[in-house]
Amino acid sequence: MKFIDPHIHMTSRTTNDYEAMSKAGIVAIIEPAFWLGQPRTEVGSFKDYFSSIVGWEAFRASQFGIKHYCTIGLNSKEANNESLAEEVMELLPLFALKDNVVAIGEIGYDDQTAAEDKYFRVQIELAKELELPILVHTPHRDKKRGTLRSMDVLEEHGIDPSTVIIDHNNEETVESVLERGYWTAFTIYPNTKMGSERMVAVVEKYGSNKIFIDSSADWGVSDPLSVPKTAQLMLDKGITSEIVQAVCYQNALEAYAQSGNMKESDWSDGVHFDQSILYGGNSVLRGQPPKKSDDSNIIEN
Amino acid sequence: MRLSELIKEYCLNELKDEKTKSWLDQKLHSIKTDQDFFISFALINKKIPRGHLQLSLSQLQIIQLKYPEFNIENWTLDQLCRFSLLMYYPLLSVESLTKLISVADTREQISIFKSIPYLENASHFAPIVVNGIRTNIVDVFDAITLKNPYPASYFSQDEWNQMILKAVFMERPIYQIKDIDQRKNEKLAHILFDYARERWAASRRVTPELWRMISGYITEKLFVEMIKKMAEGNAQDQKAMLKLIQESNLDAAQQWLNSQSTQIEPISWDQIGSDFWHNNQALQNASKA
Numbered sequence: 259m260k261f262i263d264p265h266i267h268m269t270s271r272t273t274n275d276y277e278a279m280s281k282a283g284i285v286a287i288i289e290p291a292f293w294l295g296q297p298r299t300e301v302g303s304f305k306d307y308f309s310s311i312v313g314w315e316a317f318r319a320s321q322f323g324i325k326h327y328c329t330i331g332l333n334s335k336e337a338n339n340e341s342l343a344e345e346v347m348e349l350l351p352l353f354a355l356k357d358n359v360v361a362i363g364e365i366g367y368d369d370q371t372a373a374e375d376k377y378f379r380v381q382i383e384l385a386k387e388l389e390l391p392i393l394v395h396t397p398h399r400d401k402k403r404g405t406l407r408s409m410d411v412l413e414e415h416g417i418d419p420s421t422v423i424i425d426h427n428n429e430e431t432v433e434s435v436l437e438r439g440y441w442t443a444f445t446i447y448p449n450t451k452m453g454s455e456r457m458v459a460v461v462e463k464y465g466s467n468k469i470f471i472d473s474s475a476d477w478g479v480s481d482p483l484s485v486p487k488t489a490q491l492m493l494d495k496g497i498t499s500e501i502v503q504a505v506c507y508q509n510a511l512e513a514y515a516q517s518g519n520m521k522e523s524d525w526s527d528g529v530h531f532d533q534s535i536l537y538g539g540n541s542v543l544r545g546q547p548p549k550k551s552d553d554s555n556i557i558e559n
Numbered sequence: 560m561r562l563s564e565l566i567k568e569y570c571l572n573e574l575k576d577e578k579t580k581s582w583l584d585q586k587l588h589s590i591k592t593d594q595d596f597f598i599s600f601a602l603i604n605k606k607i608p609r610g611h612l613q614l615s616l617s618q619l620q621i622i623q624l625k626y627p628e629f630n631i632e633n634w635t636l637d638q639l640c641r642f643s644l645l646m647y648y649p650l651l652s653v654e655s656l657t658k659l660i661s662v663a664d665t666r667e668q669i670s671i672f673k674s675i676p677y678l679e680n681a682s683h684f685a686p687i688v689v690n691g692i693r694t695n696i697v698d699v700f701d702a703i704t705l706k707n708p709y710p711a712s713y714f715s716q717d718e719w720n721q722m723i724l725k726a727v728f729m730e731r732p733i734y735q736i737k738d739i740d741q742r743k744n745e746k747l748a749h750i751l752f753d754y755a756r757e758r759w760a761a762s763r764r765v766t767p768e769l770w771r772m773i774s775g776y777i778t779e780k781l782f783v784e785m786i787k788k789m790a791e792g793n794a795q796d797q798k799a800m801l802k803l804i805q806e807s808n809l810d811a812a813q814q815w816l817n818s819q820s821t822q823i824e825p826i827s828w829d830q831i832g833s834d835f836w837h838n839n840q841a842l843q844n845a846s847k848a
Contacts, residue, residue, distance in 0.1 A: 309664075313664050313665045317695075355601045356601075357666060
């Protein structure tokens with residue numbers, strides 16, 4: 259079975275993760291623009307970070323046979339630094355048109371401040387102008403209210419819910435998000451977000467329509483194999499493979515294919531970095547093919 | 560006809576969509592500010608299809624005759640449109656090109672580095688290209704290093720040497736580097752021989768292409784070291800080392816050659832490189848299968 263992880267922060271993950279992900283059957287990933295764990299203080303940091311997720315990280319992923327996409331946006335936390343946020347707004351159009359950008363995101367609320375609200379709305383308008391889907395980060399504190407408010411604001415701006423992915427849902431938000439016609443994503447992340455067993459229960463209750471999962475693996479204790487592991491758990495608990503395919507691959511593809519930048523043919527024949535280059539090689543850095551990780555103490559020569 | 564006019568003509572001919580065609584035509588003649596230039600350059604990604612050009616035989620012949628180095632078969636339509644924008648923008652400067660590269664994705668960077676050799680005052684952009692070599696994105700590195708006249712024309716000796724060393728390190732096809740023989744130098748030969756020693760000490764193989772850049776600079780001492788290692792190499796390594804020895808003026812080398820009974824088949828450095836490269840590609844494809 260093939261998998262997509264539509265929300266994972268690979269800049270903070272190692273090649274061990276890429277190897278494991280590749281081995282587990284993950285063929286495509288989406289890396290939303292986010293913060294780095296501590297607040298950025300200069301617009302240059304954003305510029306170089308955006309540049310790395312449209313270029314370098316996509317290359318790094320390709321070396322492991324994984325097709326990498328990203329979203330571009332100013333996350334809710336860093337929207338609170340208004341003078342910096344203004345500068346970032348000017349950068350966004352320069353990066354949002356790149357090849358592997360599948361949405362404006364991840365945007366939304368963190369503390370639900372006035373500044374967060376302002377830049378959420380500015381970026382919603384940008385997504386409209388550029389005809390890109392929107393990835394919404396729902397707050398981890400006061401989540402239910404924040405999620406409802408996010409949807410209200412999107413609708414105020416005339417956004418079609420089927421072009422929006424609301425992420426980090428839980429048992430408290432799932433019904434309203436599904437009802438209002440949004441893509442309903444769940445993050446399988448230990449302690450702070452969904453556990454995989456709870457996810458099985460959600461799928462048993464609501465089916466697979468408009469539902470998909472991701473790992474949001476980042477610099478914290480998180481698991482880049484959340485998607486394939488949860489898939490296996492679902493199968494073990496008797497959920498059909500059609501439903502598992504939808505929740506762990508097909509729905510994410512459908513949601514983000516709306517950007518025009520993501521399609522199955524991008525990875526169905528294997529991931530090559532730039533097919534138009536006649537002389538460029540796809541050889542792996544350091545001359546070694548991606549290998550399965552070993553338990554032995556010998557590091558390959 | 561100038562190269563930029565030829566390419567513009569080919570691009571406009573190729574664009575089937577009237578709106579896109581007139582957008583490009585208008586932009587090429589009207590961009591007057593950096594901001595407009597950056598946005599137009601970025602929009603190529605969205606507006607221009609990616610395929611190779613469908614050129615007529617006569618079109619191909621014209622460009623191959625006048626600009627053989629351009630290798631038009633290696634360019635896709637979107638890359639040629641970016642090339643045109645760069646060639647037609649009257650205010651292109653080191654500053655604006657530096658900024659453009661800093662926000663460019665991989666595909667755009669490849670177009671830029673392939674275009675730079677043809678820009679007016681191309682030499683001014685040397686620091687940008689030298690900095691470009693620092694990338695670890697293989698396709699960008701290749702766009703600068705392989706089949707590109709820029710490094711041979713504008714890099715200093717040290718910059719050239721670093722590029723070759725990195726190309727060897729990254730296992731790129733050396734035979735595809737333009738003017739590789741013309742820019743050989745003694746310093747490079749010694750750096751590369753040191754690199755060979757490092758690899759041998761680590762029980763790792765050395766590319767047979769390495770010897771091409773050392774040919775002509777071999778000393779007695781190095782010759783003796785090489786001969787010792789020759790027996791350990793495979794057929795490809797031995798062919799390359801033999802070729803170096805054949806090309807050497809060293810007495811010791813000539814004497815050793817005369818003492819060999821086996822006939823040495825003539826082979827070019829390009830062929831040695833091409834065989835090695837295609838063999839590696841096949842091995843990699845097999846391991847992925």
